[in-house]
Amino acid sequence: xxxxxxxxxxxxxxxxATVAFNCTYxxxxxxxxxxxxxxxxxxxxxxxxxxxxxxxxxxxTAQLNRASQYISLLIRDSKLSDSATYLCVVNMRGGFQKLVxxxxxxxxxxP
Amino acid sequence: xxxxxxxxxxxxxxxxxxVKIECRSLDFQAxxxxxxxxxxxxxxxxxxxxxxxxxxxYEQGVEKDKFLINHASLTLxxxxxxxxxxxxxxFYICSATPPSGTSTDTQYFGPGTRLTVL
Numbered sequence: 001x002x003x004x005x006x007x008x009x010x011x012x013x014x015x016x017a018t019v020a021f022n023c024t025y026x027x028x029x030x031x032x033x034x035x036x037x038x039x040x041x042x043x044x045x046x047x048x049x050x051x052x053x054x055x056x057x058x059x060x061t062a063q064l065n066r067a068s069q070y071i072s073l074l075i076r077d078s079k080l081s082d083s084a085t086y087l088c089v090v091n092m093r094g095g096f097q098k099l100v101x102x103x104x105x106x107x108x109x110x111p
Numbered sequence: 112x113x114x115x116x117x118x119x120x121x122x123x124x125x126x127x128x129x130v131k132i133e134c135r136s137l138d139f140q141a142x143x144x145x146x147x148x149x150x151x152x153x154x155x156x157x158x159x160x161x162x163x164x165x166x167x168x169y170e171q172g173v174e175k176d177k178f179l180i181n182h183a184s185l186t187l188x189x190x191x192x193x194x195x196x197x198x199x200x201x202f203y204i205c206s207a208t209p210p211s212g213t214s215t216d217t218q219y220f221g222p223g224t225r226l227t228v229l
Contacts, residue, residue: 004154041202041223041225042222042223043204043220043221043222043223044155044204044220045220046217046218087154087155097143097145097160097208097218098157098160099145099157099218100157101154101155101156102154103152103153103154104154
């Protein structure tokens with residue numbers, strides 16, 4: 001089983017749509033969780049950290065369910081500029097980092 | 112936000128040659144830098160963790176004699192791919208974390224180096 005699993009997509013949605021991505025992780029001792037965004041042939045950029053209480057940043061909402069080892073990202077009112085690959089990332093070690101990346105979910109927002 | 116640069120952004124080399132990639136933290140001191148590799152349509156894979164002034168810690172399956180890492184200063188880490196072969200062609204990305212006391216969970220990524228070995 002992969003350490004971090006994501007649906008690769010692509011998710012094709014129209015502008016203004018709401019879209020949700022899911023991610024599961026295998027190591028119950030994982031310490032922290034993130035969503036990164038990666039544009040084609042570019043480096044990943046941090047979108048948001050994910051907290052147990054859930055957190056929101058504008059149109060983006062992230063949720064963590066430790067019992068189910070499940071992370072989600074919700075994007076509301078999709079924009080064309082949201083088209084990218086969204087990477088679920090888990091820090092497997094406390095303190096000293098080891099980030100494990102999912103393969104990413106590709107989102108295509110069309111006019 | 113913190114800025115990490117990489118040089119070169121792309122390189123093409125002949126099989127058997129060595130290639131050096133530089134990773135610099137431009138506006139902060141990074142005691143720890145990370146080197147990743149990403150093959151097409153795959154996720155980033157951590158290759159090694161580089162600590163300033165000490166030997167790098169390599170992930171399982173990564174040959175330390177082939178991928179030489181030097182972290183000589185708090186703002187510079189280098190990755191040298193020795194005797195490169197076509198299967199080493201990949202996107203190499205470094206990242207750095209700010210000093211402890213700040214957000215140590217956050218890694219800032221460089222723009223990546225695309226290596227093509229002919």
